[in-house]
């Protein structure tokens with residue numbers, strides 16, 4: 001069942017994302033009484049070692065398309081914590097997902113739903129990570145895929161989708177331009193599943209599992225604070241919903257403070273800082289392409305959540321992002337992509353500003369793998385050349 005977030009009209013499960021009455025966004029609704037009867041800590045702990053251990057909380061009515069996304073590493077980051085001045089810093093590391101980003105969680109739900117709706121093809125607009133994930137899942141279910149990407153995206157990101165057999169369409173302009181064309185395609189081809197458009201209400205539900213995992217890994221307690229990267233703001237919004245779900249069924253009892261991270265100058269952070277409306281950003285220069293969405297669809301909700309939980313948002317510079325990727329890699333042995341660097345850089349700023357206490361339990365979400373943006377680091381090191389053993393010894 002879907003429900004309009006504005007006028008509350010309920011409609012049956014459909015591949016749609018806007019209310020037929022008021023054009024408001026649609027979201028999935030659940031029967032919480034029924035779910036509460038079905039779930040327990042013990043049942044979850046006995047479940048599969050993927051996000052599908054939380055199937056009772058996800059909107060699917062068939063066997064899931066499960067490449068093994070989720071239930072990723074959860075690390076007590078003692079080395080990084082010591083440097084930042086945090087005793088209880090935990091990292092949820094989604095760089096080890098099947099296609100190396102958190103997008104496998106959302107795509108896994110959306111593609112399962114596309115099979116339920118008997119769709120004939122799949123598609124998305126993507127900043128890169130989503131393209132790779134969708135193409136892999138589409139290959140598994142043998143459906144053709146069409147991926148709209150902004151011009152100038154790192155080739156290393158498109159190659160992943162291409163290898164899985166996706167059709168890639170490069171759109172002149174930004175991510176927002178690619179998204180606009182994908183929306184037109186979705187409108188004119190109702191039996192095509194565009195995962196972040198007409199399947200969006202289901203798709204976003206997949207990220208709720210990032211909240212469930214943090215609670216389960218912390219021995220069924222919510223952290224005091226979380227910090228998440230934001231592009232459209234959908235990830236942060238869904239993780240918030242995940243904590244709410246667990247409260248509804250009694251699996252935890254508190255909502256953490258929510259903090260968000262974006263590249264320098266991006267609109268959600270700016271709106272939080274200035275206590276103002278979200279103003280779309282037309283042009284941007286950042287190297288953090290995975291977060292470079294100038295017109296964030298869920299920005300308003302993300303800002304509300306940050307304010308309501310008394311969190312904050314930071315927009316570190318590209319240099320801070322690169323330095324933070326290096327710091328994490330050299331302290332914890334994790335090579336995260338630039339979105340993860342943005343999170344660590346923002347976390348550093350929050351600690352320095354006194355917004356996080358030394359002993360609070362913090363979960364920082366690392367949403368992608370560093371090898372996806374390795375080209376940024378090619379100038380960050382040098383290699384020594386030798387031809388003889390003696391030269392190595394001399395050095």
Ligand SMILES: Cc1ncc(COP(=O)(O)O)c(C=O)c1O
Pocket residue numbers: 101102127129130229230231232233234235236290291337339367368
């Ligand atoms: C690695 C990574 N982290 C975080 C995000 C943020 O996603 P959202 O648009 O849900 O805010 C993205 C989006 O593409 C991403 O690729």
Ligand SMILES: [Zn+2]
Pocket residue numbers: 004005006007008009019020021022023024
């Ligand atoms: Zn409505």
